[in-house]
Amino acid sequence: MSELRAIRIERGPQGFGGPLIIRPTEQKNKVMYITGGGTAPECLKKIVELSGMTPVDGFHGSAPEEELAMVIVDCGGTLRCGIYPQKRIPTVNVMPVGKSGPLANFITEDIYVSAVTSKQISLAEEGEAVQAAEVSEKKAGGSKGHQIYMQLMNGVSHMLPFVVGGGILIALAFLIDGLCVDMTSLTAEARQSFGSITPVAATLKSIGNLAFGFMLPVLAGFIAMSIADRPGLAVGFVGGAIAANGKSGFLGALVAGFLAGYLILLLKKLFGKLPEALEKIAPVLLYPVFGILIVGLVMTFVVEPPIGALNTALNTALTNMSGSSKVLLGIIVAGMMAVDMGGPFNKAAYVFGTASIAAGNYGIMAAVMIGGMVPPCAIALASLLFKDKFTKTERESAPTNFIMGLAFITEGAIPFAASDPLHVIPACVIGSGLAGALSMAFNCTLMAPHGGIFVFPVVGNPLMYLVALAVGTVVGALMLGVLKKKIAE
Numbered sequence: 350m351s352e353l354r355a356i357r358i359e360r361g362p363q364g365f366g367g368p369l370i371i372r373p374t375e376q377k378n379k380v381m382y383i384t385g386g387g388t389a390p391e392c393l394k395k396i397v398e399l400s401g402m403t404p405v406d407g408f409h410g411s412a413p414e415e416e417l418a419m420v421i422v423d424c425g426g427t428l429r430c431g432i433y434p435q436k437r438i439p440t441v442n443v444m445p446v447g448k449s450g451p452l453a454n455f456i457t458e459d460i461y462v463s464a465v466t467s468k469q470i471s472l473a474e475e476g477e478a479v480q481a482a483e484v485s486e487k488k489a490g491g492s493k494g495h496q497i498y499m500q501l502m503n504g505v506s507h508m509l510p511f512v513v514g515g516g517i518l519i520a521l522a523f524l525i526d527g528l529c530v531d532m533t534s535l536t537a538e539a540r541q542s543f544g545s546i547t548p549v550a551a552t553l554k555s556i557g558n559l560a561f562g563f564m565l566p567v568l569a570g571f572i573a574m575s576i577a578d579r580p581g582l583a584v585g586f587v588g589g590a591i592a593a594n595g596k597s598g599f600l601g602a603l604v605a606g607f608l609a610g611y612l613i614l615l616l617k618k619l620f621g622k623l624p625e626a627l628e629k630i631a632p633v634l635l636y637p638v639f640g641i642l643i644v645g646l647v648m649t650f651v652v653e654p655p656i657g658a659l660n661t662a663l664n665t666a667l668t669n670m671s672g673s674s675k676v677l678l679g680i681i682v683a684g685m686m687a688v689d690m691g692g693p694f695n696k697a698a699y700v701f702g703t704a705s706i707a708a709g710n711y712g713i714m715a716a717v718m719i720g721g722m723v724p725p726c727a728i729a730l731a732s733l734l735f736k737d738k739f740t741k742t743e744r745e746s747a748p749t750n751f752i753m754g755l756a757f758i759t760e761g762a763i764p765f766a767a768s769d770p771l772h773v774i775p776a777c778v779i780g781s782g783l784a785g786a787l788s789m790a791f792n793c794t795l796m797a798p799h800g801g802i803f804v805f806p807v808v809g810n811p812l813m814y815l816v817a818l819a820v821g822t823v824v825g826a827l828m829l830g831v832l833k834k835k836i837a838e
Contacts, residue, residue, distance in 0.1 A: 353378060353401045355473035358441055365447030366457070366463025367601040369439050372472050373402050375416040376578060383407035385422040390443050393421060393465040395467040399602060413515045414438065415503045415575060421465075426450055428764050434460045441465045452764065497607075504572035504606055504698055508564055515560030515798045520797035520807035521543070522554035561707065569606035576610025577617070580632050582638035585609035591648040596657030598664075599704035604652050608783035609644050614639060643814040664708045675712070677788045682713060682718025683821075690759045690766060703798045711794035713807065716785035717794055719818055723784050724777035725754030726818070727825025733777075735830040743768075748822020754822075757801035780825020787817035 355372040373779060380402045384390045387408035395417075397404050405412045409418070419439040424430045424446060431452025433440045437460060445464035448456045462469075525545045530546050545551040567591035573585025588605025620631050627635075643809045676704055684696035702717030732739045732747035738746065743765065753761030794809030808814050 350615055354399060356396065356400045357471050357473040358462055358465060359395075359469040361445065361464030361469050361470075363445040364462065365445075366567075367459075367462030369460075369462050370390035370420050370443070371396075371400065371439055372473070373400055374498065376575075377416060379405050379412045379416045379664045380421065381402045381407045381412055381417055382419060382421040383406040383429065384443065388422055389461045390423065392441070392443065392465050392467045392470055395470045396421075401470055401472060401676070413503070415499065415506070424450070424650065427454060430461075430634075431455045448712035450764075457693065474559070484668050490754040497582050500572050500575040500607070500610070501603070503575035504568040504603075504695065507571040507694060508568040509703075509798075510559050511563045511567055512706075513797075515557040516562070516706055516798040517800060517804065518557030518560065518743040520536050520552045520804060522557065522794075523796060524807045525550040525553070539783040555718045562593065564703075564707065565599065568599075569609065572603070572606025572816055573609035573613065576607070577613035580617075580636040580640070581610045581613045584613060584644050587641045588644045591645065591653070592656075595648075595653045596661055597648075597653050597801050598657075598660045598708065599700075600660050601648070601652055604656060605644065605648055605786065608647060609640065610653075612643060613640055614815075641742050652684065657666075664710065675789045678713065679716040679785035679787075679789030680782040683716045683788070684778045684782035686717060686720035686759060687724045687762075688774065689762050690777075695721070703732055705744045706796060706798055711796050712789060712792065714798060715793040715795035715814065716788045716800075718757055718780040718801070719784045719788050719793075721759040722754045722757050722801055722818060723821040724766075725750035725827060726822040727777060727780045728762050728765050728773070728824055729754065730826035731829035731833075734826055735833070737835045738830060738833040740836050748835065755802045757799055769833060776825055777826035779828050780821045780823075782818045783824050784821025788814060788818060791817060792794075793817065 353373040353375070355370060357368055360366055371474070378401075380393070380396055380400070382390055382393055382404065389404070389406075392403055396402065402418055411540045411802070414436060415432075417438050419441060421432045421441045421443065422433075423443045425444055426449035428450050429455075430442060430446060430450045431439075434456040436450050436458065440461045442461070442463035443465055444554075447463065448454075450456075480553050519670075526544055526546045529550075530543075537745035544554050566586045566597050569592065570582050571587025573581030573588075575581075588609050589602045592601030592605050594807050597600065597604070613757050616636055616639055617631075621630070623631065625786055649790035682698045682701060685694045687692040689703045692772055698717055698720070702714040705713040729747050736744055745764070750761040753759075762777060764772070766777070791810055791813035793814040795804070795807070797804040797807055805811050805814070
C-alpha cells in the first residue's frame with residue numbers, strides 16, 4: 350500500500366467552503382469519484398499522487414462508507430451535493446456550487462468545498478493535519494454511542510450482501526418447488542423438505558444456505574475490524590461462527606463482534622512493550638492466537654448459555670405471536686422504516702427483519718419491507734393529488750419515487766423529508782405503520798430480504814400484500830395532503 354499523507358484542498362474561483370484537510374488512514378483510504386458518468390475528474394490524479402489514496406469509480410463500483418476518506422462530485426446544485434456532507438464525509442465538488450439542493454443545510458464549509466481543480470490541491474502541513482484529525486475525531490467520532498453505532502453499521506453493511514443474495518436464492522428455491530410440486534400429494538415427512546424437492550430448487554437452496562452461513566461471522570468480524578482494524582477481523586469471525594453454530598444467533602454475533610474488537614485493543618496495550626522483533630509478529634501470531642482462544646472460551650462458556658436462552662425465548666415468542674400483538678409488532682417495525690429512511694431506526698428494523706428470516710419468522714420481514722416501500726410511493730402519489738403542496742422541482746422529480754418505492758429503495762423519500770421533516774415524516778410513518786399492521790393481519794410472509802415487487806412471487810398471500818401496500822400508500826399520501834402547507838410559487 351502507498352504511504353498515506355494528509356492533503357489540503359482549497360476552494361477555487363467562485364467556489365464555496367473549505368479549506369478541507371483530508372487525512373487518510375489505513376481504514377479510511379479511498380477517494381470515490383461520482384463524476385462525468387465515470388470519467389475521472391481533472392483533480393483526481395493529483396489527489397491520489399499526493400495522498401496515496403485508492404480511487405474508486407462511483408458510477409461503476411462502490412466502496413463502504415466507512416472506507417471513504419473523501420468523495421468527488423460534479424453536481425450542479427441538486428441532491429448529490431448534499432448526500433455525503435449529510436453523512437459527514439468530506440465532499441469535493443468540481444463545480445462552483447455552494448449551499449444548494451434539498452440537502453443544502455448539510456453543506457457546510459467544514460465538510461464541503463467546490464470549484465476544485467488540481468491547482469487547489471497541496472500537501473497539508475503537519476500541524477494542520479494533526480489539528481484536522483482532532484477536529485474530525487470530535488465531530489465524526491462524536492459520542493461513545495455514535496462510535497458504537499458506526500461500528501455496528503460497519504458489520505451490518507458487510508453482512509447485507511450475504512443476506513440479500515442468499516435470501517433471494519432460498520426464496521426462489523421455495524418458489525420453484527411451489528410451482529413444480531403438488532403439496533397435497535406429499536407425505537408429511539416429504540413436506541419437511543419443501544424447497545429442496547426438485548433438483549433446481551435443491552441447488553439454489555444449498556447455495557443460498559451457504560451464503561446465509563456467512564452472515565453472522567461476517568457481521569461479528571467487521572464489527573471487530575471497525576474497532577481494532579485488521580487484527581480484529583479473524584477473532585470476530587470466529588466469535589460470530591460460534592454464535593451461528595450455537596443458540597445465541599444474531600444477538601450472540603453482536604456480542605462477539607464488540608468483544609473481539611475491544612479484546613484486540615486490550616491485547617495491543619498488553620503487547621505494546623514487547624521487543625521490536627516480537628512486536629512485528631504480534632498481528633499475525635499473538636493477536637490471532639490469544640484473541641481466538643479468549644473469544645472462543647468466553648463465547649462458549651459465558652455468552653452462549655444466557656444469550657442462547659434469550660434468543661430461543663424471543664424466537665418462540667415471535668413465532669407464537671397472534672392477533673393484536675402481531676399487528677402491533679407490524680406497526681412498530683414498519684413505522685421504524687419510515688422514521689429516518691436509512692438512519693438508525695430504519696437500519697435497526699431492517700436488521701431485525703433479516704435476523705428473523707434466519708430464525709424462520711417470515712412475517713416480520715414482510716412488514717419491514719412494506720414499511721420501506723410506502724414512503725416513496727406515498728410522496729409520489731401525493732405530488733399528483735396535491736400539486737399545490739409541492740414545488741415545481743419536487744413535482745417533476747416525485748413520480749420517480751413510484752419506481753424507487755416499488756423496488757424497496759426508501760431513500761427516494763429523503764429529499765422530501767429533509768425539506769419538510771415535521772410534516773413529511775409523520776405522514777410517512779402513519780402510512781408505513783398501517784401497511785405493516787395490515788401485512789401482519791393478513792398473515793403475509795416474505796423469505797427474501799430485499800427486492801420490492803421483484804420478489805412478490807415469493808410473498809406469502811401476495812394479493813393481500815398488494816392491498817396492504819396500496820392502503821398504506823393512499824393513507825400516507827392523504828396525510829401528506831393534510832399536513833403539508835401550500836407552496837407559494
